[in-house]
Amino acid sequence: MAGTSEQRTIVLGAIGIWAALFLLGASSLAYALIPGLPLKLPAALVVVVLQAALVLGGFMRLGKASALVRTTALIGIVWLSFLFMMSFADLWTR
Amino acid sequence: MSSTPILVEPFEEPERQREAMVFGLWLFLATEILFFGGFFFLYAVARMQDPVGFAKGAARANLLLGTVNTVLLMTSSATLTVAERAAQAGWMRGARGAILATLALGTAFLAVKGFEYREDLSEHLFPTSPAFPFSGLVGATRFWSFYWFVTIVHAIHLTIGLGCVARLLRLDLPRRWMVAEVTTLYWHFVDIIWLLLWPLLYLVGP
Amino acid sequence: MKVDDTGLLAREPDETSYLTAGTTLRSWLLSTDHKRIAILYAASITVFFFIGGAAATMIRLELFTPAGDLTTADEYNRLFTLHGVIMVWFFLIPSIPGTLGNFLLPLMVGAKDVAFPRLNLMSWYLYVTAGLFTLAALLLGGVDTGWTFYTPLSTLYSNSYVLLAAFGIFVVGFSSIATGINFIATIHLLRTKGMTWMRLPLFAWAMYATSLVMVLATPVLAMALLLICGERLLGLPIFDPRVGGDPVLFQHIFWFYSHPAVYIMILPAMGVVSEIIACEARRRVFGYQFMVYAMLVIAVIGFLVWGHHMFVAGQSPFASMIFSFLSFVIAVPSAIKVFNWTGTLYRGRIRFSAPMLYALGFVGLFTLGGLTGLFLASIPVDVHLSDTYFVVAHFHYIMVGGAVSAFFGGLHFWWPKITGRLYNENFARSAALWLFFGFNFTFFPQFILGYLGMPRRYHEYPPEFQVWNVMSSTGAVVLAVGYLMPLFYLGYSLLHGERAGDNPRDATGLEWTTSSPPPQHNFHEPPVVRSEPYAYHDWDEAPGDADETPQTDPA
Numbered sequence: 135m136a137g138t139s140e141q142r143t144i145v146l147g148a149i150g151i152w153a154a155l156f157l158l159g160a161s162s163l164a165y166a167l168i169p170g171l172p173l174k175l176p177a178a179l180v181v182v183v184l185q186a187a188l189v190l191g192g193f194m195r196l197g198k199a200s201a202l203v204r205t206t207a208l209i210g211i212v213w214l215s216f217l218f219m220m221s222f223a224d225l226w227t228r
Numbered sequence: 229m230s231s232t233p234i235l236v237e238p239f240e241e242p243e244r245q246r247e248a249m250v251f252g253l254w255l256f257l258a259t260e261i262l263f264f265g266g267f268f269f270l271y272a273v274a275r276m277q278d279p280v281g282f283a284k285g286a287a288r289a290n291l292l293l294g295t296v297n298t299v300l301l302m303t304s305s306a307t308l309t310v311a312e313r314a315a316q317a318g319w320m321r322g323a324r325g326a327i328l329a330t331l332a333l334g335t336a337f338l339a340v341k342g343f344e345y346r347e348d349l350s351e352h353l354f355p356t357s358p359a360f361p362f363s364g365l366v367g368a369t370r371f372w373s374f375y376w377f378v379t380i381v382h383a384i385h386l387t388i389g390l391g392c393v394a395r396l397l398r399l400d401l402p403r404r405w406m407v408a409e410v411t412t413l414y415w416h417f418v419d420i421i422w423l424l425l426w427p428l429l430y431l432v433g434p
Numbered sequence: 435m436k437v438d439d440t441g442l443l444a445r446e447p448d449e450t451s452y453l454t455a456g457t458t459l460r461s462w463l464l465s466t467d468h469k470r471i472a473i474l475y476a477a478s479i480t481v482f483f484f485i486g487g488a489a490a491t492m493i494r495l496e497l498f499t500p501a502g503d504l505t506t507a508d509e510y511n512r513l514f515t516l517h518g519v520i521m522v523w524f525f526l527i528p529s530i531p532g533t534l535g536n537f538l539l540p541l542m543v544g545a546k547d548v549a550f551p552r553l554n555l556m557s558w559y560l561y562v563t564a565g566l567f568t569l570a571a572l573l574l575g576g577v578d579t580g581w582t583f584y585t586p587l588s589t590l591y592s593n594s595y596v597l598l599a600a601f602g603i604f605v606v607g608f609s610s611i612a613t614g615i616n617f618i619a620t621i622h623l624l625r626t627k628g629m630t631w632m633r634l635p636l637f638a639w640a641m642y643a644t645s646l647v648m649v650l651a652t653p654v655l656a657m658a659l660l661l662i663c664g665e666r667l668l669g670l671p672i673f674d675p676r677v678g679g680d681p682v683l684f685q686h687i688f689w690f691y692s693h694p695a696v697y698i699m700i701l702p703a704m705g706v707v708s709e710i711i712a713c714e715a716r717r718r719v720f721g722y723q724f725m726v727y728a729m730l731v732i733a734v735i736g737f738l739v740w741g742h743h744m745f746v747a748g749q750s751p752f753a754s755m756i757f758s759f760l761s762f763v764i765a766v767p768s769a770i771k772v773f774n775w776t777g778t779l780y781r782g783r784i785r786f787s788a789p790m791l792y793a794l795g796f797v798g799l800f801t802l803g804g805l806t807g808l809f810l811a812s813i814p815v816d817v818h819l820s821d822t823y824f825v826v827a828h829f830h831y832i833m834v835g836g837a838v839s840a841f842f843g844g845l846h847f848w849w850p851k852i853t854g855r856l857y858n859e860n861f862a863r864s865a866a867l868w869l870f871f872g873f874n875f876t877f878f879p880q881f882i883l884g885y886l887g888m889p890r891r892y893h894e895y896p897p898e899f900q901v902w903n904v905m906s907s908t909g910a911v912v913l914a915v916g917y918l919m920p921l922f923y924l925g926y927s928l929l930h931g932e933r934a935g936d937n938p939r940d941a942t943g944l945e946w947t948t949s950s951p952p953p954q955h956n957f958h959e960p961p962v963v964r965s966e967p968y969a970y971h972d973w974d975e976a977p978g979d980a981d982e983t984p985q986t987d988p989a
Contacts, residue, residue, distance in 0.1 A: 140319070141314070141319055141322060142315055144310055144313045144314055144317065144319070144322070145310055145322075148306040148307070148309045148310045148313075148811075149306065149308075151306065151309075152303060152305075155302050157301060157303075157425075159295075159299070159302070159423075159426075162427060163295065163431070163433065164323040166427070166431040166434055166931050167434055171800070173433060174229075174431070174432075175427070175431075178427035178431050179427065181277065181427070182423055182424050182427060185420075185423045186420045186423065189295075189305060189416050189419060189420050189423070190408050190416075190420070193305055193309045193412070193416045193666065194311075194412075194413055194417075195308075199250065199254075200247060200251075202247075202251055202622060203247075203250055203251055203254050206251065206255055206257075206258055206357060207254055207257070207258065209258055209260060209650070210257065210258030210259070210260075210261030210265075210391075210650075211261060213258075213260055213262060214261055214265035215268070216263075216690075216738060217265060217269055217654065217687070217690050218265075218269060219275075219539045220686075220738060220740070220741065220753070220757070221269060221683075221686045221687075221690075222394070223384060223753045223756055224682075224686070224741065224744075224749050224750050224752075224753035225273060225333035225749075225750075225755060227422075227750040227751075227752035227871065228748075228749075228750040229638050232582040236468070237546065237547055238540075238545055238546035238547040238548075238549070238551070238624060244623060247623060248550075248619050248624075249550050251619055251622065251623065252549065252553075252615050252616075253617045255614075255615045255618060255649055256611070256615060258649065258650065259611055259649055259650070259652065262650060262651075262653040263564060263653035263654070263656055263657050264657075264979065265654070265657075266654045266657030266658065266663075266687045267657055269683075269687065270661075270672065270683060270687075273680070274682060277678060278678060292949055295794050308501070328564055345544070347597070353678075355669065355670055355671055356668075356669035356670075357859065358669075365679070366678035369670070369677040369678075370673060370677060370679070373664075373670040373671055373672050373677075374672070375674065376664075376668065376670055377664045377668075377670050380664075381660065387559050390599075421819070431533075
């Protein structure tokens with residue numbers, strides 16, 4: 135049985151990350167709704183990257199995971215970049 | 229860790245087993261990145277080809293329900309994190325409560341999605357519907373194709389996630405918290421996909 | 435042979451082999467033992483091999499005469515689609531990984547099982563379920579799109595069971611992914627004491643490289659097929675050109691999987707052949723580290739060459755040039771492997787056993803298949819040869835001449851370990867030679883046909899092509915007989931074969947240090963590795979008859 139202080143750490147830690155996710159989402163929404171602002175989609179994607187980093191680091195504890203696990207997570211992204219890179223090499227030069 | 233974790237063949241020490249489970253699940257998540265990546269690739273191409281038509285279609289997506297769902301899923305990730313850490317710390321009441329909360333939030337997501345689908349259909353926002361408001365408009369038609377395709381695929385992922393989370397209630401969690409740990413990894417991943425879909429489906433319109 | 439009597443005596447006498455550990459059907463179908471799952475895979479891929487083979491036989495019979503007299507054009511489309519789908523996804527991709535890989539990988543790294551035994555069993559059930567879906571599509575009337583499912587034919591025009599077949603392939607992809615995840619986790623986390631990365635046998639390295647490709651390529655195919663299902667089932671126009679869709683995009687994501695899939699087929703074959711050549715030539719593998727790096731480089735660059743399937747599909751000339759260049763680049767590590775196999779043979783004491791005949795056949799056929807691949811990687815030549823029989827001959831040299839020969843070689847090489855019995859060596863040697871002859875008889879004429887301009891996927895052709903087609907079809911009959919031969923002598927050996935010792939081939943790998951067939955938990959005690967693989971002779975000496983050092987002995 136965990137002590138109450140440990141329980142509080144668990145709950146507060148999750149609430150903290152949740153609050154950060156929520157605020158980031160709210161800022162993304164606000165930026166999208168205010169008319170006339172430039173680069174709306176890139177801005178939204180930057181927010182998603184930050185949110186994803188929070189979930190990966192805070193909830194999924196990727197930072198504390200072994201090097202093997204972190205490499206695995208990275209490899210998915212790297213291989214996806216192959217698909218984008220090579221296909222756009224075609225699409226942009228047609 | 230409160231009590232000795234249950235070991236499964238071929239492992240002989242808990243640390244090794246945990247490493248393998250987390251590693252195995254991350255390998256699966258890498259496949260998921262590439263799976264959804266194929267979709268995002270097509271989305272990117274379609275939007276670049278006709279950004280104006282795309283935005284016209286996206287403007288009809290229900291921003292309110294989409295945003296409600298984003299908050300629901302974000303919250304469910306937080307509750308499931310509480311569940312997993314509580315299970316690891318041996319706080320079983322907290323773990324069970326948080327699992328139930330996660331199930332409720334996940335189900336609520338699907339219910340809201342259902343209402344949203346009903347509304348979309350009543351507005352004929354389906355590319356093959358005879359009264360589709362954007363027929364002939366390339367970007368908007370493709371937006372709605374992507375919308376239906378990817379939200380259905382995401383909902384299937386979430387339903388599988390609900391099954392996995394519900395299974396945790398039946399497990400001897402004090403000794404099998406490793407299962408809780410890998411289940412949460414999957415759930416968070418599905419959450420991240422939605423966090424990415426939310427701007428791509430609901431925020432490109434306004 | 436270095437297994438001493440004390441080692442034999444030290445065994446627990448009551449420990450049973452994996453074959454006798456349970457005899458009920460249930461004990462097989464619910465087994466999580468990697469060795470039993472390997473047998474389940476072997477049985478099921480054999481069934482699919484003969485189904486796919488029957489379709490190939492029909493195709494070759496139709497092409498015996500220029501007129502389309504045996505099948506209609508539509509039936510012919512369904513036949514070659516059936517042949518392609520079954521052979522690619524239900525035979526070649528699971529062949530070596532599902533059978534030899536499942537059986538040998540844990541033994542070779544000194545583990546009790548793969549990392550996730552239940553996932554391993556699930557992978558077989560997914561395979562069977564997927565196979566049933568695909569067979570259902572076949573029995574209901576077949577699919578006419580070709581194994582590539584190109585849009586818009588597959589989504590808008592095809593009036594056949596595309597949905598069912600595509601769903602079957604979607605499911606079999608998960609079986610592949612499960613195997614890949616299992617192998618990667620096993621190699622990373624379950625190597626026994628002393629088994630460092632540079633002491634891994636090349637077959638284990640091949641499984642590692644293959645698994646990387648399986649895990650990273652298959653999900654993209656799953657998305658491609660699911661999009662087709664979405665377009666056919668729900669009518670969502672994703673690739674439909676009428677609303678701005680681009681069928682070439684489908685080809686991009688399809689080949690992002692399907693070109694690396696070729697390496698899923700050939701990398702395991704390279705692993706098998708490396709094991710056979712080292713053992714049967716009694717030589718250390720020449721350039722072991724380069725063999726390892728070559729496989730890893732093939733696995734990575736294999737992801738960057740897919741556009742060479744689209745030179746005439748509307749891809750930009752700039753992209754085609756990049757893909758062409760990279761396709762030439764990938765020939766370099768492949769050539770390194772061929773040179774190193776040859777280097778391994780040099781000064782070896784070669785035993786021309788049946789597995790060795792298959793392995794030597796592999797080296798030759800793979801070289802021919804690989805070099806003709808360079809013809810096709812070169813854009814101007816490909817414009818002439820694209821969609822001709824030259825392409826058909828090229829990839830059959832890699833997949834049948836290469837991958838299937840290696841699979842048969844591996845099956846013979848490890849047969850005594852898997853079953854505990856010896857097969858009739860003379861029958862096996864004749865079958866190997868017969869198959870080599872039959873294979874070239876079938877497929878070499880197709881190079882010429884393709885060069886002369888005969889297009890693939892037509893059920894009739896101008897009469898001037900008949901002589902080559904008759905040769906090819908006759909060769910196919912020889913080949914078909916050859917593939918039936920092992921069924922008989924290997925089947926016979928199961929019941930009446932002489933008992934094999936633990937290490938009948940005097941090989942060095944860990945799998946040979948345990949009994950034949952291996953006990954349920956693989957090793958009587960966890961092995962400790964003390965030397966590199968392939969220590970068949972001292973570094974500064976030529977090989978003798980029995981100078982090998984098992985991996986468990988210090989070098």
